[in-house]
Amino acid sequence: MTAPVAIETHNLSKRYGSLTKGVLALDRVDLSVPSGSVFGLMGPNGAGKTTLIKVLTGVSDMTSGEARVAGFDVRRQSMEVRSRIGWVAAEVILDDDFSGWENLWLQAKLQGLRDWESRARTILAYFSLEDRRDEKVSHYSTGMRKKLEIALALLHQPSVIFMDEPTIGLDVGTRRMLWDIVRGVRQEYGVTVLLTTHYIEEADALCDRIAIIELGRIIAEGTPSELKAKVRADLVVLETTEELDRGALTALPGIQELTSQGAEWTFRVASSEQFLPQLLASVPPQRIRRISVEKPSLETVFLDLTGRRMGQEEPMRDVRKFYAQVRRARG
Ligand SMILES: Nc1ncnc2c1ncn2[C@@H]1O[C@H](COP(=O)(O)OP(=O)(O)O)[C@@H](O)[C@H]1O
Ligand SMILES: [Mg+2]
Numbered sequence: 001m002t003a004p005v006a007i008e009t010h011n012l013s014k015r016y017g018s019l020t021k022g023v024l025a026l027d028r029v030d031l032s033v034p035s036g037s038v039f040g041l042m043g044p045n046g047a048g049k050t051t052l053i054k055v056l057t058g059v060s061d062m063t064s065g066e067a068r069v070a071g072f073d074v075r076r077q078s079m080e081v082r083s084r085i086g087w088v089a090a091e092v093i094l095d096d097d098f099s100g101w102e103n104l105w106l107q108a109k110l111q112g113l114r115d116w117e118s119r120a121r122t123i124l125a126y127f128s129l130e131d132r133r134d135e136k137v138s139h140y141s142t143g144m145r146k147k148l149e150i151a152l153a154l155l156h157q158p159s160v161i162f163m164d165e166p167t168i169g170l171d172v173g174t175r176r177m178l179w180d181i182v183r184g185v186r187q188e189y190g191v192t193v194l195l196t197t198h199y200i201e202e203a204d205a206l207c208d209r210i211a212i213i214e215l216g217r218i219i220a221e222g223t224p225s226e227l228k229a230k231v232r233a234d235l236v237v238l239e240t241t242e243e244l245d246r247g248a249l250t251a252l253p254g255i256q257e258l259t260s261q262g263a264e265w266t267f268r269v270a271s272s273e274q275f276l277p278q279l280l281a282s283v284p285p286q287r288i289r290r291i292s293v294e295k296p297s298l299e300t301v302f303l304d305l306t307g308r309r310m311g312q313e314e315p316m317r318d319v320r321k322f323y324a325q326v327r328r329a330r331g
Contacts, residue, residue, distance in 0.1 A: 026051055041213055042213070045198060050090065088161065127148070154185065161194070227298060234296070252278050
């Protein structure tokens with residue numbers, strides 16, 4: 001028997017704009033997300049992560065292919081899907097002038113929920129927000145706001161929650177707190193969580209399974225350790241004070257690949273433990289400026305698959321600050 005599946009896509013494509021000038025944001029995506037898991041969609045900016053969430057939540061139409069969420073067809077049974085999913089967007093959705101409780105009330109109205117109060121109280125207690133429920137959200141810390149956003153998404157008892165870059169712009173401490181919350185919510189509320197991230201360490205620490213997406217394509221999928229096991233190599237980076245003779249370096253045993261940039265040499269080797277002594281024996285110590293070793297990580301998985309590093313650039317350091325500026329600009 002196979003485990004139940006919360007999200008399933010076949011050949012799912014999404015194109016923005018025309019065939020000739022448009023962007024193929026999702027390119028024949030096949031995904032299967034087990035029920036009750038925390039599933040990470042990891043990829044650089046522009047990879048198509050938000051688009052996938054928009055298509056799965058029914059906010060954007062798909063161009064072709066199929067998708068099922070919580071057991072229903074996204075295209076043909078969109079209302080059934082909508083009533084079973086929650087969405088924590090990357091953008092701030094809270095109303096700053098409202099209290100935490102009023103935000104929950106507003107959410108209940110928007111969703112047409114009845115008898116929501118007792119569930120709201122339980123959720124607030126779960127997030128330790130009940131003492132602050134009547135305070136304006138503008139007085140909340142970033143972590144509290146994020147918790148309230150998740151509380152709003154949980155209010156109508158969804159079975160699947162989408163979280164788009166849930167920790168973007170948060171400091172390291174708050175980010176870790178949020179990881180605990182996501183794990184706890186999955187456990188306590190039995191929901192499946194699909195989250196997107198461009199933080200490699202976040203995908204690694206938080207997710208049961210990860211799909212790596214680049215240019216709209218899923219290029220790898222598996223548990224973090226399955227993905228890392230695909231890379232059977234360490235990277236050794238050597239920086240020297242002057243350029244060395246390439247021939248002497250290539251002759252060293254165990255090298256799978258050698259690339260250089262000026263006086264920086266990157267060796268891809270099967271085992272850095274066996275390689276390092278050989279390297280040190282063949283390069284005069286006074287010429288060595290720096291040596292570093294990189295063990296297989298999700299970063300090297302990405303590098304392996306795409307030939308480039310994923311990078312850690314952030315489009316917006318503090319989303320909240322951005323929206324505050326927008327509000328101020330509006331007057
Ligand atoms: N509304 C839109 N119209 C046209 N192109 C879009 C739109 N939204 C996203 N794109 C493009 O689709 C691609 C994927 O974007 P997105 O899903 O936002 O990526 P991510 O969330 O991984 O950063 C990018 O090339 C982006 O420029
Ligand atoms: Mg995005």
